[in-house]
Amino acid sequence: MAEIRVTVRLFASLREAAGTGSLDMRLPPATPVGAVWSHLPDALRAGAPPEGLRYALNHVWTLPGAPLREGDEVALVLPVSGG
Template identity: 80%
Template sequence: MDDAGIRVSVRLFASLREAAGAGRVELRLPAATPVGAVWSHLPDEVRRHGLPEGVRYALNHEWTLPGAPLRDGDEVALVLPVSGG
């Protein structure tokens, strides 16, 4: 990818998916953006209520930390904690 950045796909679940009206959002980000920074690039309707407590990140189908750098073509999933018993 050129200096214009990278493209990543963000999968959304539960209330985030409902807010976006879709299960996936495509983003163009600066190279080496950390996984945790994806939140600030999501549409306003998704971010409206703030980052949910306990959100976990998966990068290309593996759990990861928010500081992991993204590469072109990566898929990030924002997974909310499951409640109930």
Template identity: 40%
Template sequence: MKISLKFFASVREALGTGQDSLELPQGAATVGAVREALVARGGAWAEALGQDRAVRMACDQVMCGPETAVADGAEVAFFPPVTGG
């Protein structure tokens, strides 16, 4: 299953890219599994997306949690929490 990835704000800056794609490993079918697969790349990926980092996620432009299922062709986005007024 292949999905599209989008990265915003400080996550994009840390990774040096705003988009990527990922062929999910067999059995990986949630947004949490996508995050784990990216962290497994190591380096900047592990630092920017590690479980100790406050990162928000969206699947197909809808905010979601790690348990959200992803389908082939889905778009998964990662971004830092945002506050403002």
């Protein structure tokens, strides 16, 4: 089965844990954006995706079910807390 190449952008604690702001990944064609979490290295995805995790596909907010295509860029954005 052919694979597609995508870039995954990481922010906040994900970026810190990875030691980088992006990962180049190979995934099955039409993988849903929300499934990217399950393909991250084990050290980054300890457990289920955090509540409130948002996804951007090619710089546009998107739903987890959006299919990925060759060359796409996915951003994983964690919720921000503050006070």
